[in-house]
Amino acid sequence: MKFFEKLMKIDRRIIYLILALVVIVPFLRPFMIHPKAMPPVENLYNYIDSIPPDKALVISVDYTPDTEPELQPMTIALLRHAFARRIKVGVLTLGVLGLGLAENALTQVANEFNQRATTREDSIIYGRDYVFWGWQTPALTVILGMGERISRVFSVDYYGNKTETLPMMQKIKNYNNVGIVVSVSASATPLWYITYGQTSFGIKVGIASTAVQAADMYPYLNSGQATGLLSGMKGGAEYEELVQTRLGITGRRRATEAMAAQTSAHFTIIAFIIIGNIGFFALRRRKK
Amino acid sequence: MSGEPWIWISAILTLAIFSFLYKENPFYRFGEHLFVGVANGYSITFMWHRILVPALINPVAHGQKLWLILVAFIGALYFTRFIPKISWMVRIPIALVMGYSSGAYIPRGIDAGIIEQTRATVVTRASFINWQSGIWAILILIGVVATVSYFFFSSERKGPLKPLSYIGIVFIMLGFGASFGYSVMARISLFIGRIQFLLRDWLGIIH
Amino acid sequence: MKRRIPLLIVFVFGVLGAIPFLIPHRIIQDADNEFRSSVLRIIVAFSLVLGVGSIIRHHYEKIRRKRENWQYSYVTLISLVISAIIGLFGGIEANGILPTRFVFPFTNYTFRFDIQTLYTNIMVPLGATMFSLLAFFMTSAAYRAFRARNIEATILLFSAFVVMLAAVPLVSSIFPKLSFFSEWILTVPNTAAKRGLGFGIALGSMATSLKIILGIERGWLGGTG
Amino acid sequence: MAISPPTYVRAWDNPNDAGGAIRISWHLSADDSIIDGYEILRLAEGEKEYQPIGFIGKGRNCYTDDETKDGLRYQYRVSAVKDTIRSYSEPSNFAQSSAQWFNTDRINVLIFTAIFIFLILWFITQAKRGTRLFVRRIAGLAAVEEAVGRATEMGKPILYVPGLSTVDDVATIAGLNILGEVAKKTAQYDTKLIVPNRDPIVYTVAREVVKEAYTQVGRPDAFNPDSVYFVTDSQFAFAAAVDGIMTRENPATNFFMGYFWAESLIMAETGASTGAIQIAGTDAVMQLPFFITACDYTLIGEELYAASAYLSREPLLLGALKGQDFGKAIIIGVLLLTTLLALLLNLPVLNLF
DSSP states (O other), X not given: OHHXXXXXXXXXXXXXXXXXXXXXXXXXXXXXXOOOOOHHHHHHHHHHHTOOTTSEEEEEEEOOGXXXXXXXXXXXXXXXXXXHTTOEEEEXXXXXXXXXXXXXXXXXXXXXXXXXXXXXXXXXXXXXXXXXXXXXXXXXXXHHHHHHOHHHHOSBOTTSOBGGGSGGGGTOOSGGGEEEEEEEESSSHHHHIIIIIIHHHOOOEEEEEOHHHHHHHHHHHHTXXXXXXXXXXXXXXXXXXXXXXXXXXXXXXXXXXXXXXXXXXXXXXXXXXXXXXXXXXXXHHHHO | OOOOHHHHHHXXXXXXXXXXGTOOOHHHHHHHHHHHHHHHHHHHHHIIIXXXXXXXXXXXXXXXXXXXXXXXXXXXXXXXXXXXXXXXXXXXXXXXXXXXXXXXXXXXXXIIIIIHHHHHHOOOGGGOSSHHHHHHHHHHHHHHHHHHHHTOOSSOSOTTHHHHHHHHHHHHHHHHHHHHHHHHHHHHHHHHHXXXXXXXXXXXXXX | OTTHHHHHHHHHHHHHHHHHHHOOOHHHHHHXXXXXXXXXXXXHHHHHHHHHHHHHHHHHHHHHTTOTTHHHHHHHHHHHHXXXXXXXXXXXXXXXXXXXXXXXXXXXXXXXXXXXXXXXXXXXHHHHHHHHHHHHHHHHHHXXXXXXXXXXXXXXXXXXXXXXXXXXXXXXXXXXXXXXXHHHHHHTHHHHHHHHHHHHHHHHHHHHHHHHHTTOOOGGGSSOO | OOOOOOEEEEEEEOSSSSXXXXXXXXXOOTTGGGSOEEEEEEEETTOSSOXXXXXXXXXXXXXXXXXXXXXXXXXEEEEEEETTEEEEOOOOOOBOOOOOSSOGGXXXXXXXXXXXXXXXXXXXXXXXTTOXXXXXXXXXXXXXXXXXXXXXXXXOOEEEEOXXXXXXXXXXHHHHHHHHHHXXXXXXXXXXXXXXXXXXXXXXXXXXXXXXXXXXXXXXXXXOGGGEEEOOSOHHHHHHHXXXXXXXXXXXXXXXXXXXXXXXXXXXXXXXXXXXXXXXXXXXXXXXXXXXXXXXXXXXXXXXXXXXXXXXXXXXXXXXXXXXXXXXXXXXXXXXXHHHIIIIIOOOGGGGO
């Protein structure tokens, strides 16, 4: 009797302590849980995988430092995928706060590849394999303008080079030379790409969003306007898994690591619900 | 470990809030009172530099939109609250805001909240691209009808309304449970964000 | 007069608010934009003074009467005044007349204390941490409330349970069907319930707005009836 | 290499707008699949040369020029573009833009609005004539009296949060109405009432509402002006302050009535930990799951609006409630009827909306 009553009335501070521990420990001692990719994630992966050599992947870094834990791993995984498959990459941001995040991701992933590279052919070279166009405003002009001529929207890149002079930009002129635009976003920017870029130019749009935003994005996935959706930490972890298992690309997997914390937290909550109900049913039976 | 004083301040304030989970304490109380003070200071700054200066003071100082002085006068009527005899005049600016927002809501609310939603709920032959999506569309229609009937206030729940409103509450509870479960992941992510700040930016334990 | 004038204003501006939705003509649209972008914002900005006056008086009273925890009221009052001075005179872009940085002599370390720095390093961590308390509160709320007491509570518990389980990669790879079921709950019953609630809310809001414009709903005047 | 031009370019005034826009359409170039897209060129009356005004992707056959001057005549050409090659269409007809005084696209909104306004006004008039209107019992409301009584017995205060939104939000209005009823009870029982606010205008109104309630039950002296106050307009600073109040003042009952965002559970769960009875009501659909789990009673969505009518028993408010019920019945009827028509007869019912 006493035992079951205790099960029903665990002090909230014990609950908080356990939750804090199960979230913190995986960061100190990372362990990997290998997630299975859901269809929306796999669709995006497959579509990017099939981008022909004469087209580019465009990543729009549309988040700010406060959603970095959730979204930066996605940008990194997308870059690893593209570099591994030798797909040209163009990166831009619609918000000025995204600049630093985008540059961090590009430098990190380019370094990862270049440390392994032995020849110039193997290396990832700025201007040949990827370009960081930087930031321009207003967003609408950027999204529509890239349909006509990307080098006119971004006449100089983030580092001040004339965009037209970069080797990659000789082939990548407008949306016709872009396989897909993936908007990594904590806001509604993917929908801007759909409403303006897709309606006017038929560009394919992929969405990588926070878990909270994802609920608003599902209708566009179901209607086929969005090609694939990565949602939250879980979506990022699934993409990282695909990149590692299918391409053999290794490297720090921050979403997967955080997923370990997520997983243990979810299990903890579920366990507490079960414990509460065990106590509840046991007591009810006694009373009868 | 970080050498930047602001990181230390942020970290200490973060811990002050977390300490509330154990119990209310002076540390939390300090953080809470500081938060309220700085938030008000920030709001004052924002209202002045981002609203009053660009929308009122600049145009008027340049001799444009002089009618804005009248608007400022209406806004200033809020202060009549401190003068008992004419304190009723505080209702004038409130009435203006209330009236405009209410009026603006009516047609937009009908459009977005009723007409658009009705269109989305009606099942047509186009809903049956495959049998599954057709059945789901019909189920959504049933769910909507049942949920709406849960909120009939002017009659007792008898006759067909009784089972219908019961189905309604079943749908509502399924939906609420799902929303709850779905937000868990996002909220844990927020906590992970704070932990990463403490362990990485402040203590430098993880990279 | 104390009631009639406000009620007349509510009616007139109510009609003015509704019109631009139906009349696309530029004269109307431009006037409406001006009203939204300057008139409403200016009026709302003035109201903040009332609020700040209230919080200052609340804490002043607390200190004056030495009510419990009165010492903390100093924290609020002092931080309010300091941050307002820094913000008003230091400027949002730290370009005001008040200097907002301090260079330590003999080092090249600069300490900034402009309003954006205060925002990023005081308000953001405090706000983000308050927000993240939800992770804990969701756990304790779920533990306490998700018990199969009756059928409604059981349904709530069941669907929350399914969606939470499906969010765990380990589980969804062992039981792929569970993920589809979770997605089904989110897209079918969840959509139906939200939409059904939405109809009632839209109608209720419309009715209340109408009652306000017509002067039937007078609660906002302060006082009832 | 030559590419064939788009053909049959037409231009006309963009309907239902404030003027300043012309729509242009064309038939696709025969080489649509290989081109970059279409460039749209414009010749304004009195000018000599066509100016490029826009560009749109291949496979698309219309464009809106939204930078025209009303009353001026324009002519358009469209060219198919591939790299530097351009292939121009014949010029279009002349067109000029103008502003419309009524948006015909929104006539359905006007009709729906008229029907609902009529319904509500009709029942309000009925109520004025003295027709008795029935309102069923709402579970959470019965608890209000009990909750106030409990606080009195325990000698503890009552906390009332009228939401975090502004005064023009319907949920806030309902929250303030219920506050009036609660305040009448606290005045009668001489129970301490605490009303923290996040919006300065809501604060002003809430203060008047409470003061009026105390006057109405004949206890104006018992009204403490410091019981209703503004805290901050920052969402989480407000939540932090309310959490502080709940743990320090230890209210016996917490009311959360109005519109809420993510702070809902931060407040409600802290309240639950202090052992207070909690009654919530909101039309914020996203927050309802949290109130339902953490509070003892929750008014769901429309129940919040109905509550103020129910508590005040004001016939005009009850009349409007009846009108709303009819509105809901009409919506259900329209949904079922149009679905039947669409499925059985395959009528294009979606054009109605």
